[in-house]
Amino acid sequence: MAVVPAVAEETFLSDVHLYTPFFQTSKNNVDFTSYLSYFKNNVCHEYMKLANATTGNMSETSGFHFLFCFFFFTRLQLIGFDQVWRGALLLSDFLVYNEERFNKCIALELGAGLGLCSIVLGRVAKKVFCTDLRENILRCCQNNITANSHLFKYGYDVVAVRKFDWLASGLPTGEGDFCWTKEDQEVLKNATVVLAADVIYDDSLTDAFIGTFLRLMEANKPITLLLTIERRLNFTLEELAVTSPAYNYFLSRIKELETKEQRLSTRKLDIDFPNYLQYERVKELELWEIKPA
DSSP states (O other), X not given: OOOOOOOOOOEEOOTHHHHSOEEEOSSTTEEEEEEEEEEETTEEEEOOOOXXXXXXXXXXXXXXXXXXXXXXXXXXXXXXXXXXXXXXXXXHHHHHHTTTTTTTOEEEESSOTTOHHHHHHHTTOSEEEEEESOHHHHHHHHHHHHHTXXXXXXXXXXXXXXEOOTTSSSOOBSSSTTOBOXXXXXXXXXXXXXXXXXXXXXXXXXXXXXXXXHHHHHHOSSOEEEEEEEOOOEEETTTTEEEOHHHHHHHHHHHIIIIISOOEEEEEEOOOSOOOSOSOOOTTEEEEEEEEO
16 A cells, blocks of 8 residues: 655745844744834834844844744644734834824734734833733743833833633633733723734634624723734635635625614725835735724
8 A cells, every 4th residue: 555645734924024034043933033113304214134143132223123033834724823914014113103192002902913013002002901812822922022021111011911712701810821810801991992913814703803892892982993904815716806805804894883883983094104114015905993983
């Protein structure tokens, strides 16, 4: 009987990392990217330098930099969790450009992945809850938060990594590393900003995500969702055309909640603000602001 060779598991890499310098550690599949942004005469200069592979040190600049851990190879079932995607970079640019608006805010990031947007907002926020579901991703996220906590204006513990299941009715409490304390839950009631980057790719998860925001909206009336989306195009047999099914489903849900149920007010924001981080700002990238009607 012939031996059937094992099929290698297919892995993926976000194209963000094709444009961003990184160095690989001795630990298999763990890499670090050093993001560097600086400003001169109120004009952003796109600028990135590779950190020293031994020390992680970078030369002095007139802005800020941070070191970020990600996974070089991602299995299909973990796509979206352990790499950085363009939507997170676009949202980070928006947060930097509008940092005075977010000074001392209390915020929640949903589907944070490795925590990039929470780190950027943590520079000026009073409190940020950086949330996701899988514990291994939360641990990697915590490492990134800790490595960059020196950037936080209002204390090293401004960003708290917590577990958040969009399909669950409540927050996990108890003694676990990423459980919510009573104090956390009280602080969350005063959140005015919700962040989400690149979380629209599966219809069932889109429903869960929208349901989560609606529940937050009921508890925190003056709350704003800032959502970045990259429309990923595919040829579908159903429409016999190149389209973005996940994006179209999101639009249908938002339209229903805005026009029929009159629960939401939505608008697509201009993205002509500067690039503070290096990536390709493709035309498929969008930034949405969603509020209670």
